[in-house]
Amino acid sequence: MREWLERTLKELNLTETMNPAEGFTRLSYTDEEWAALACFKEKAEELGLSVRQDEAGNVIARWEPERDEERRLPAVATGSHLDTVANGGGYDGAAGVLCALGAVKKLRDSGFSPRRPIEVICFASEESARFGVSTIGSKAMSGLLDALSLKDVTDRDGVTVKEAVESRGLNWDGIGSAERARDEIASFLELHIEQGMRVEEAGAHFGAVTAIACPIRLHVNISGKAGHTGTTPMNRRQDAFAAAAPLVTFVYERAGELSEQNELPIVATCSTVDVTPNVMNVIPGKADIGVDIRSVDDSIKEQLEGEIRNKCAEIEQSYDVGIAVEKLVHNPSVFLDADVHGKILAAGEETGLTPYVLESGAGHDVMNMQAKWPSGMIFIPCRDGLSHHPDEHADPDDLLKGVKLISAYLVKETGE
Amino acid sequence: MREWLERTLKELNLTETMNPAEGFTRLSYTDEEWAALACFKEKAEELGLSVRQDEAGNVIARWEPERDEERRLPAVATGSHLDTVANGGGYDGAAGVLCALGAVKKLRDSGFSPRRPIEVICFASEESARFGVSTIGSKAMSGLLDALSLKDVTDRDGVTVKEAVESRGLNWDGIGSAERARDEIASFLELHIEQGMRVEEAGAHFGAVTAIACPIRLHVNISGKAGHTGTTPMNRRQDAFAAAAPLVTFVYERAGELSEQNELPIVATCSTVDVTPNVMNVIPGKADIGVDIRSVDDSIKEQLEGEIRNKCAEIEQSYDVGIAVEKLVHNPSVFLDADVHGKILAAGEETGLTPYVLESGAGHDVMNMQAKWPSGMIFIPCRDGLSHHPDEHADPDDLLKGVKLISAYLVKETGE
Numbered sequence: 014m015r016e017w018l019e020r021t022l023k024e025l026n027l028t029e030t031m032n033p034a035e036g037f038t039r040l041s042y043t044d045e046e047w048a049a050l051a052c053f054k055e056k057a058e059e060l061g062l063s064v065r066q067d068e069a070g071n072v073i074a075r076w077e078p079e080r081d082e083e084r085r086l087p088a089v090a091t092g093s094h095l096d097t098v099a100n101g102g103g104y105d106g107a108a109g110v111l112c113a114l115g116a117v118k119k120l121r122d123s124g125f126s127p128r129r130p131i132e133v134i135c136f137a138s139e140e141s142a143r144f145g146v147s148t149i150g151s152k153a154m155s156g157l158l159d160a161l162s163l164k165d166v167t168d169r170d171g172v173t174v175k176e177a178v179e180s181r182g183l184n185w186d187g188i189g190s191a192e193r194a195r196d197e198i199a200s201f202l203e204l205h206i207e208q209g210m211r212v213e214e215a216g217a218h219f220g221a222v223t224a225i226a227c228p229i230r231l232h233v234n235i236s237g238k239a240g241h242t243g244t245t246p247m248n249r250r251q252d253a254f255a256a257a258a259p260l261v262t263f264v265y266e267r268a269g270e271l272s273e274q275n276e277l278p279i280v281a282t283c284s285t286v287d288v289t290p291n292v293m294n295v296i297p298g299k300a301d302i303g304v305d306i307r308s309v310d311d312s313i314k315e316q317l318e319g320e321i322r323n324k325c326a327e328i329e330q331s332y333d334v335g336i337a338v339e340k341l342v343h344n345p346s347v348f349l350d351a352d353v354h355g356k357i358l359a360a361g362e363e364t365g366l367t368p369y370v371l372e373s374g375a376g377h378d379v380m381n382m383q384a385k386w387p388s389g390m391i392f393i394p395c396r397d398g399l400s401h402h403p404d405e406h407a408d409p410d411d412l413l414k415g416v417k418l419i420s421a422y423l424v425k426e427t428g429e
Numbered sequence: 430m431r432e433w434l435e436r437t438l439k440e441l442n443l444t445e446t447m448n449p450a451e452g453f454t455r456l457s458y459t460d461e462e463w464a465a466l467a468c469f470k471e472k473a474e475e476l477g478l479s480v481r482q483d484e485a486g487n488v489i490a491r492w493e494p495e496r497d498e499e500r501r502l503p504a505v506a507t508g509s510h511l512d513t514v515a516n517g518g519g520y521d522g523a524a525g526v527l528c529a530l531g532a533v534k535k536l537r538d539s540g541f542s543p544r545r546p547i548e549v550i551c552f553a554s555e556e557s558a559r560f561g562v563s564t565i566g567s568k569a570m571s572g573l574l575d576a577l578s579l580k581d582v583t584d585r586d587g588v589t590v591k592e593a594v595e596s597r598g599l600n601w602d603g604i605g606s607a608e609r610a611r612d613e614i615a616s617f618l619e620l621h622i623e624q625g626m627r628v629e630e631a632g633a634h635f636g637a638v639t640a641i642a643c644p645i646r647l648h649v650n651i652s653g654k655a656g657h658t659g660t661t662p663m664n665r666r667q668d669a670f671a672a673a674a675p676l677v678t679f680v681y682e683r684a685g686e687l688s689e690q691n692e693l694p695i696v697a698t699c700s701t702v703d704v705t706p707n708v709m710n711v712i713p714g715k716a717d718i719g720v721d722i723r724s725v726d727d728s729i730k731e732q733l734e735g736e737i738r739n740k741c742a743e744i745e746q747s748y749d750v751g752i753a754v755e756k757l758v759h760n761p762s763v764f765l766d767a768d769v770h771g772k773i774l775a776a777g778e779e780t781g782l783t784p785y786v787l788e789s790g791a792g793h794d795v796m797n798m799q800a801k802w803p804s805g806m807i808f809i810p811c812r813d814g815l816s817h818h819p820d821e822h823a824d825p826d827d828l829l830k831g832v833k834l835i836s837a838y839l840v841k842e843t844g845e
Contacts, residue, residue: 258674265663284712376659
């Protein structure tokens with residue numbers, strides 16, 4: 014199994030080595046994502062699964078049970094995605110697809126016969142790297158896709174989502190058909206690398222995820238006045254970037270304080286900045302800051318948002334600038350299904366693997382699936398918590414543990 | 430004269446109106462700069478001046494005195510430039526060229542006969558907007574041009590300085606011939622809009638400039654560690670942008686303090702910032718900040734530079750990042766000629782115009798001319814101190830005062 018995992022991991026990543034210096038780049042709806050999906054289909058068919066692709070590009074590989082009446086039962090589904098960010102790693106998404114296939118192989122090899130359908134799902138376009146919109150495939154499957162507002166969103170080259178989807182031979186106007194009925198799926202399980210270090214630091218084998226901390230995202234637009242850096246006295250300035258600095262400090266320090274005081278952690282990041290005109294001899298007249306705030310505790314996210322707005326009002330006065338705060342995203346956190354969570358813990362117990370119960374700071378396809386079907390999530394450790402980076406790495410031993418957990422879970426859900 | 434000034438200003442700006450919404454764009458060595466230079470030649474020839482263009486593109490318009498022995502004397506020169514930044518105003522540079530021509534016209538009209546040559550010089554390519562290198566023409570004239578290191582510098586489209594110069598029919602390899610001998614020029618005077626508000630606030634008519642505050646420019650490269658904004662706890666971060674914020678605050682606040690404490694003002698600006706990867710869900714792994722520090726007092730610039738380096742060392746510790754400070758530019762301030770300055774003050778007295786003595790926070794062609802010839806500078810006010818902007822404006826009355834000052838100065842220098 015270990016050898017099969019290592020070989021199949023490389024195949025799904027279309028590579029001979031898992032550590033190319035430039036990492037892996039398989040953006041949404043590109044030739045590269047499609048080549049990985051084609052490989053997934055091939056691997057699934059090798060395992061005897063029947064494969065179809067929906068109009069969003071999701072690939073659904075299905076292990077049909079023997080009896081007709083069993084085939085009509087809701088499927089137990091597991092999976093993740095194969096697209097990546099630019100210069101990302103070969104485990105984010107791929108680990109979940111690989112371990113799901115590995116679990117099917119393990120059950121097949123052991124002569125197991127499921128009493129209801131098992132599905133391995135490879136979602137299309139999970140990463141927001143190309144279009145700024147994440148989890149397109151799982152949104153389409155669970156009926157959460159707002160196709161109308163999405164279709165004209167463009168990538169850097171001006172290609173729209175609609176054009177990108179249709180370049181793959183799919184029909185945009187039919188994307189609604191990717192939505193599945195509630196009674197097609199019994200439950201969904203996603204395995205993913207943790208992209209953090211909490212499982213490892215807790216000395217556990219795997220993470221059992223209770224909830225997904227979805228973000229509040231703000232755009233803070235600061236308007237000052239451009240001027241010559243050499244001829245504008247310090248006390249006559251309306252420097253938009255100087256005004257941004259105490260806001261950045263506040264977000265960083267206050268999130269740290271709130272995290273220490275609160276039961277559930279909160280993180281907040283000033284992750285983007287664009288100043289205008291951004292040339293050496295002109296005082297910045299404008300500065301736009303992107304702020305990403307996450308916690309499973311929605312009330313503490315809202316508290317920090319309020320404090321940021323107050324801080325901006327204070328800065329407007331002291332720096333003689335105007336500040337507009339725009340809320341880009343306010344997604345309430347998603348709590349995963351308690352029953353599925355319990356079965357994940359039970360699978361850990363059966364296989365002798367110790368869980369660490371935690372929330373996910375990152376969004377995943379599972380958050381959309383949970384909107385319609387009972388869903389759960391497993392984290393396996395990744396080295397140094399590093400992700401979205403060429404050095405992203407998960408140990409083969411941890412992939413093996415993932416296979417054990419998923420297969421134990423599937424037996425529990427689809428066995429006698 | 431007033432009508433001539435207003436008409437000629439528009440002609441030199443190749444425009445029917447001085448306030449087009451998009452301003453004026455005449456970048457270095459483009460068709461637009463060359464069209465303005467062609468207009469300058471025409472206006473100078475109308476005034477009876479003999480015109481030549483050197484291999485750097487500078488246009489030199491000369492009023493020859495009557496007698497042969499007078500023609501061999503060093504010339505008294507005045508002028509400025511006609512190129513602009515992108516979407517700039519029609520006064521930065523143009524005001525100095527216009528007032529110089531106006532002074533010649535005024536003297537011609539009055540029947541004045543100079544006892545030595547008078548030159549109106551229109552320098553090529555003063556702005557750094559296209560190539561990031563300023564005052565190319567005056568550097569070439571005064572022998573300060575480093576043609577070897579300059580020739581491969583490119584603009585945004587990959588066009589080199591050499592290619593741009595040669596696209597104008599000039600010969601790059603002959604650019605050294607633009608350097609003039611010390612005994613060709615007696616003195617140089619530049620009139621320019623102030624690009625600040627000090628003259629107006631002092632209730633004076635014009636500025637008599639003592640020195641040019643050249644910058645120290647630093648590039649501060651902060652290396653932290655990129656990571657997922659959702660999965661990296663606050664106390665495990667190496668956020669390069671969070672680390673930049675207290676530096677930006679320090680530069681802003683400390684320059685303000687030093688300016689209040691010091692006899693000569695200092696200004697400092699964090700004018701550029703680039704964070705990597707600059708996407709909403711990734712903690713900034715790198716942040717590069719450009720710092721521009723200016724004062725006529727070189728020692729205080731160096732003091733602030735030292736304090737910035739100390740602050741960076743402190744930030745390295747408290748934010749767990751690495752910081753490299755690179756010095757891009759360290760130009761000592763240029764003190765203008767005391768004798769020329771005295772004659773400018775005397776010209777003010779004769780014409781009944783009140784001077785305000787100040788230093789220039791911005792660089793100008795005169796700083797290069799001073800390296801070889803006794804030079805001086807006059808500021809006229811511009812509305813709200815605004816420059817490099819479509820709304821840049823100088824009052825016709827102030828242009829008229831400039832003409833009076835330059836003509837009085839020329840009479841003093843070239844009369845009986």
